[in-house]
Structure formats: C-alpha cells, structure tokens
Amino acid sequence: MTAFMTRRKSLLVAASAALALSLSACGGSSTSTSNPPVAEKPSFAADTTMAKLSSAGKIVIGTKFDQPLFGQKGLDGKPVGFDVEMGKLIAGKLGIPADKIEWKETVSANREQFIKNGDVDIIVATYTINDKRKAEVSFAGPYYEAGQALMVNKDNTSITKPEDVKGKNVCSVTGSTPAATIVEKYGAVLVPAATYSACLEPLRNKQVEAITTDNVILAGFVAKEPDAFKLASDQTFTKEPYGIGLKKDDTVFRNWINDQLEAFDKDGSYKKAWEATAGTVIKTAPTLPAINRHSRLSAPLPLRQPKEPMDVIIENLPQYWDGFLRTLFLSVVSGIIALIFGTILAAARVSPIAALRGFSMTYVEIVRNTPLTIAFFFAAVVLPRLGVTFQQFEVAAIIALSAYTSAFIAEAVRSGVNSVPVGQAEAARSIGMKFSQVLSLIILPQALRTVIPPMINILIALVKNSSVAGAFYVLELFGYGRQLANANGDAVLWVLVGVAFFYLLITVPLGYVATVVERKVAIAR
C-alpha cells in the first residue's frame, strides 16, 4: 500500500515537474516544445553536411530521454531540456523547424556507434568530450561545462562548498571518479552505494549529509523533488566539457556548428535556452566555454606502466591509514561499550533476582548463537524502521558490534567469576556486604586476572569482526581494501596483504598483552 502510494506520488511529482518544465520552456504555449527561430532558406556550399540536411528539411538528433533538465521525454513523447534546445537552435539555423526533427534516444553505451552508422546526424546528449571518444567521433563545442557538485537536503545550510564536507558522510557510487575525488581531495567520509538513486534515501534520513556526482545528474534529482533537495552551490569543482557529437573529421560541419554556438551566445538564445530548462535548478546561467577550434592531435593515452607489486600499498598508504584509524575507532568504542555492558550482563547472570538472571541468559544465548551479520542487519536496517535513526552509519555499526561482543564478554566474565572460590563471596556476605559490593570489591577484582586473556581474544575477534561494518556502508579498513582491490585489479593480492598488515598492527600487540598477562597470572598462583 505504502509502496504503491510512494510510486504514485513520485510519478505525480515527475509529471508535474515535466509539466512545469514544458510550460516554462514554451513560454505559455500549449505545446510542450519551444519553437526557436527557423532560418528562411539558408544557403550552404554544395556537398556540405549543412547543405544536405538543409535541403532534406529534416535532421535526426540523438539525445538522452531520461536526463531531467537536459534531455527527458515529456508527456507528448517529445524530449525537453537544454540539450534539446541546443539541437533545435542548430536545426533552426539549417532551416529545419522543430517538428521536423527526429529525436532518437541515445545512451552512454551507443553514442559513438550511432554516429558511425549514420543513425543520427548529431548527438546532443550530456556527451563528455574525451580523447577516447575523439578517436571515434568529432565534437563541436564544448557548449557547456558540467562538473562535480554536491546535493544536500533543502534545509541544509552548513554545506556550500566541497571543503565543507570534510569528515562528513557523503554518498556516491562505489568506485566512481567523483567518489574518489570527494574522499581524497576533500576528506569526506564516503558512504558508497550502487546507484545514485540509492543515495537518495540515506540523504533524506540524514545518514549522509550530501550526495556527490556531476551537477547535471544532481540537478535532475532536484528537479524531481525540489522541496526535498537542493544543490549546495551552482559552482562545480571539476570540469566536464559537453560537446556535440558528429561524424569524425567532418571539420566543415564542426566549424559551422561552433560558429552557431558563438552566435547563440551573442544573441542571447543560449542564455534563454538555459533559463527555460536547466536554469530552473542551476540558477546561475553558464557562459559559453571557449570553443575548441583546432582539431589538435590529442596526445596518445599514456600506457599504464606495470607496477611493482608493493607499490599499490605504498601509493595508497593514506587510505590504508585512514581505514586503519576508522577500524581502530570502531573497535575501541565498541570494545569499551561491550566491556561495560558485558560485565553488567555477567553480574545479572549471578544476581539474586531471577528475572535478571533470565534476561542475561536469554540475551547471551541468543546473541552467541546468531551470526554477526544479523546483528548488523538489525542495527542498520531494522532499528531505523522502528524509528531509531542514526546520524551516521558508524553508530549502527557500533551498536551491532558492542551488542554482539558483550555476549561473549559476559560469558568470559562469568567463567572468571566462577573461578573465584565461593568462600570468598560467603565471607564477604557474612560481614554484611550487599550483592553489589560483594561483586565489585571481592569477586570481580579476583576474576579479572583469569578473565583478561580470554577477554583479549574476544577483543581481537572484535577487531576482525569490525570488517563486517564495511558491508553496511561504513568505510573502514576492509571497506577501503575492497575499493582498492576494485581499482587495482592487477594487484589484488598486494592490496589484501596491505589490509592484513594493518589488521595485524592492532591484533598482534593485543595478543602479546594476552600472553604477558597469562604469564603474570600463572606466577601469581
């Protein structure tokens, strides 16, 4: 029922957004498309692409059908957006009216192929100019420079620039360039997700404070839910030039389009197209980027040098270190909570009150016999459903880890308590001590010595168990390891060696302490 409602609601939102867009785009006319000026019988040199298209009186333009504000299919089946406006402006200069344009949906994977096959004449589809693509097609423009930006909740005022996200949770797609940039350059805490849409709920719940990727994608989300989200700023902090794709080496056509782009800039139609479309979200109208006139031969792609295996560890030391600190943090905080709660559980287990004994026993038995992932699932997924929400996933991870570990601590403490002769408690009771005094003054101090070695083993297990947090959006040592392994497919082994090394950095000293204590206890007996 609720799922149905939400779907209905988001459909409605999308529909009204599209409606609002088309209304603003056509300046009040009832059709969903604008109609830019069409040149009357323009003349072109024979055999040029312009002449061919102009005399045919129609053009096939590839664009996206699913990118709000740039190219998105409207209610009438025709796409609307800034890319579409650019296409119409160019067609107009060829003397082709908007209704003679055939719009073809292009997606990232098929754009070069469509141009090569002649399926489309030009492509205006948030099409980033890069060397790899230039080897297959030519680009006019750039006509727009997109770039990485941040999207935040509408009420957020604390994040206006990328420097503001230092130490804060930011969601992006696993392994993507924006994800790497926000972590490495701006020190954000990455909460990785499979898709950008998957970042929306965490943002809404404030589990993350921002989502980062291209401003164009983010603006699309804002357009759909303008009451929920906004761009942190109209500025971008990386540059992604968008070009108009055409057949490779059709230099005449390319130069002509470049001329038109400059003309659109001069006569204000560029700005008008922006304001009617993407400008509804990205209020600051862009200036036309410097046109790339000369088809420079781009430098060949640098061949990736085969690396020394150890390099992957050395190069990524900062990330390892960061992951190490996070793992240490998770372990220490969870460890302290588990020690306290576990001791309380053990005390309850030997208390004179039957209800406390029962609770402690049930808790310990259930938790000890349940996989850790269930505890995580409970803390990260079930608790939020029950209305307990967390600012950060770390909190859920700490709850899960300490709840889980405390059961084992409780058992260790209990066996330590059992190792203290009953006479000690009886003597303490016989001089009038209360249960709590007997426990804290007589039993626990004596139990502690025997309890420390098994306790340290539990803490070592906790350090290793904290890696499960990586699967629940908390980035710690293991999570970083997984990212590095993805990014360095050829050196997975060494990535993992690095991960293991940093775990050992915590667990080996702990094990050493256990050995020393064990020896001391042996002497004291």
Place this chain on the structure above:
Amino acid sequence: MTTQVPGDALVSLNAVNKHYGQLHVLKDINLNVRKGEVVVVIGPSGSGKSTLCRAINRLETIDDGVIKIDGKVLPEEGKELAKLRADVGMVFQSFNLFAHKTILENVTLGPIKVKGLSKTEADKDAMALLERVGVGHQAPKLPAQLSGGQQQRVAIARALAMKPKVMLFDEPTSALDPEMINEVLDVMIQLAKEGMTMIVVTHEMGFARKAADRVVFMADGQIVEDATPEEFFTNPKSSRAKDFLSKLLTH
C-alpha cells in the same frame, strides 16, 4: 528497646526445617542461645552442623520455622539482611580471607564499606584487633604469605571488626596443622572469657570443657542432646552420643 532480661535469647531457632532436595538436613531444630553464652555444637560429619551455622546468618535459606537474632526475624534479602548479618560474625573452616587484599584491608573492608567508618578510624581499630589476635606485624602482607593459624586469627579479627553480637565458628581448626590449633583456640577462649556470645562447631573437647556453657549434640539433622560439657562428656544420654564419643576418644 525491649527490656534485656538476663536469660533472653540472643539467637533463637524455632521449629526450623531445611531440605536439600530429598535430604532433610535440619529437622525441627529448636535452639536458644543467651547473651554471653558459649555453645559448642558437636556431631558426626554430615549431621547438619555447618548447615545450622549457615542458616543462622542466612547464607542458606530455610524451608520453615523462625530464626531470630536479638529478637529480630532474619529478613529475606537486601539491605536489612546485610545489616543483620553484620551482627553475626562468621569464621569458616577454610578462613576465606580475601585473597587480593592485605591483612589490614581484610579487616578494614567491612567497617569502611558496610559501616561507613573512615579509613583512619578503621585502620586504628583493625590494628588493635590484629594485635589482640597476635598478628599485628603481618598487617601489610597478603593472606597467602601467612600460615593457616595466622590466617584463621586474621579471619577472627575480620569478623570482630564488625562488632558482632554473636560469633559463629564452623570447625575453625579442622583445616589447621596440629601445632597451630592451640593458637587459634587460645584466641577463642579469650573471646569467650570477655563475654562474647559464641556458637562453635568443633570437635576440640578441650575447648568445650574450658569455654563452653553448653554442648549441643547433633545427629542426622536433629538436636539429640543439649547439656553442660561436664554432663555431656561424662554421662551422655543417647546411644548415638555415646557411640560418637567413644570413636572420638580413640583418636
């Protein structure tokens, strides 16, 4: 305050019964111990002597009957019980000194934590008590560094530090090497002379003859005889007591 008529019972057990599962360990026990009285409990192993002691300061619960200390019924659990327990000192067969505390701390812990005495006050009292039982110079040591006899004397001092109304001794010398028995018994005899009310489970007839006002003979969870030491040792009435004494004397 109730009027303390001489002869009033400081410890009174009335129709007390206790089972361990099927085993009936205390059978309809009636026992009154007056203020200043020293009662020796004697009987074969397994007859319920320890259980009796432990019931009196509520280390064990009882099934039915009433146990009163200075006229007050033993409470079930909690603060009240802890308070009443402090009135009943107990000395165990195996000393049970707190292994992680020094001799001095063993004696001061109760006064400080239960009675709320200051450390200086408690230290002063404790040192006096330790001197009294002859182990004053051992104060800073840990229990494991003392002999059994010394440990048991510390245990007596620890119990006395709470200023109890009655002292229970459960075979205080059974775990000791023979040469150490007397140093502990001497302390107990001294205590008896000073007027302490005492219930002592022991097979030391010398102590019974010297210090006891009464001897209570237990067998199979019942009080079989209750007499003066003289009467009991020279002229036991029951065949069980006769039998027990003959075995004891041959040792």
